[in-house]
Amino acid sequence: MKTFKVVTLGEVGAGKTVFMAAMFRRLGFERQNLDSATYYLTAADTERNQLQELWATIADPGLPWPESTTLNRVPRLNFTLNALDSAGDAQPVCMIQYIDYSGERLSRTGEEQGAAGPVQQEFRDHIREADVLLALLDGRRLRQLMRKDPQGERYLRHDVLPTLSTIAESRSDCVVHFVITKWDLLEQQNISLDLVIDELRKNKDFAAVVNRRAKRTGGAVRIIPVSSVGRGFAAIQDDDRITKVPGARPIPWNVDVPVVALLPDFYSRMLEDIRLTYERRLPRKAASLLLRGARLMPFAEAQLEEWINRYVAGEGTEKTLERTFLTGLVRWGGRRTERAAEPRRRSRRESRAAEELRRACDRMFAQIETQLTDFEHHFPDSKVRAEDAWPEDAP
Ligand SMILES: Nc1nc2c(ncn2[C@@H]2O[C@H](COP(=O)(O)OP(=O)(O)OP(=O)(O)O)[C@@H](O)[C@H]2O)c(=O)[nH]1
Ligand SMILES: [Mg+2]
DSSP, X not given: OOEEEEEEEOOTTSSHHHHHHHHHIIIIIIHHTOTTOSEEEEEOHHHHHHHXXXXXXXXXXXXXXXXXXXXXXXXXEEEEEEEEOTTSOEEEEEEEEEEEXXXXXXXXXXXXXXXXXXXXXXXXXXXXXXXXXXXXXXXXXXXXXXXXXXXXXXXXXXXXXXXXXXXXXXXXXXXXXXXXXXXXHHHTTTOOHHHHHHHHHHOHHHHHHHHHHHHHTTSOEEEEEOBSSOTTSEEEOTTSOEEEOTTOOOOOXXXXXXXXXXXXXXXXXXXXXHHHHHGGGSOHHHHHHHHTOGGGHHHHHHHHHHHHHHHSOSOSHHHHHHHHHHHHHHHHHHHHHHTSOOOOOOOTTOOHHHHHXXXXXXXXXXXXXXXXXXXXXXXXXGEEOTTOOOXXXXX
């Protein structure tokens, strides 16, 4: 089964672990019990129980927040993305692996890193293999930035640098999602995402990383505001501590968006890979039309299918199903770009299992499309398009 590898980045206290628990709460248990759901996440028993326990601790206003992740503990969470078939049964579609490193791992200096040897090497390997980097930006610090507090300015100038350099060192075609955590604290101050993005754009280092990646991935860079606990669950004290509000209940907000955006962004990246591979073989004009999406989609789709057949080499049911999923993703991605429905092509050779999976995937893709369109409608600036370069010569 196709496994998407996601590594979370962000300094100590950015909100990585709490986000992971909230995301699984929303897309796992809650979604499983939602009548309209066409997909949900599952995890192996031990991981599921650990995450549920973690969420129970977070959600209880009488208990302290969970501890910071220790340097050498590397929680690895393997989720299965399931699409529901016509009988309402789960069909495993792909795996999403999250690796939640301690924020300390990012900010260590040379000598200290040497002391932590093998894990640091493993961290580097994971970064190189990642399909998606989930870079969490601390909403509490960005709130300070927006209030012109020097600590907030220092955060963007200094504390975010290890995250940005790690992104710069990753594979150039890796999808990057910046997630602004603790959005409840920014919302309280009526700070909008556009204003925060304006501030981020002014930072030269940030702009350089964003531009390069957006160009190379065909626009698979996003800035997503989330709150793992939602409005009114936490309060910020004068001494900067975040406390829980007695009697409040957490309602995670937008925590599903980074997962929902993963599939279309992986598609953009595939398309860009194909474009680069075939660019030399195509007349220049055709290549530039392909880059702009639209008219050459049927051509791009054929190339993508060919690419998938090479990418998922081998025979057997497992491989056929993996190809079915990726081909479904390509068709859907193509429709997203074209903004027009395509007639369904049926193959006589298609097995019953593949047909069932294809239909289940189609329903899942349609729902993901609605969710993402809704999000993009509310936050049009959250997606950094390949052609929207951020100014890099700002002071
Ligand atoms: N207001 C608010 N506070 C949050 C939210 N998420 C996390 N926090 C606060 O941020 C603290 C740190 O969150 P963690 O998820 O443990 O941070 P981390 O990024 O995993 O940090 P390390 O494990 O040290 O790398 C929590 O203890 C909470 O106080 C949120 O959505 N809203
Ligand atoms: Mg942590």
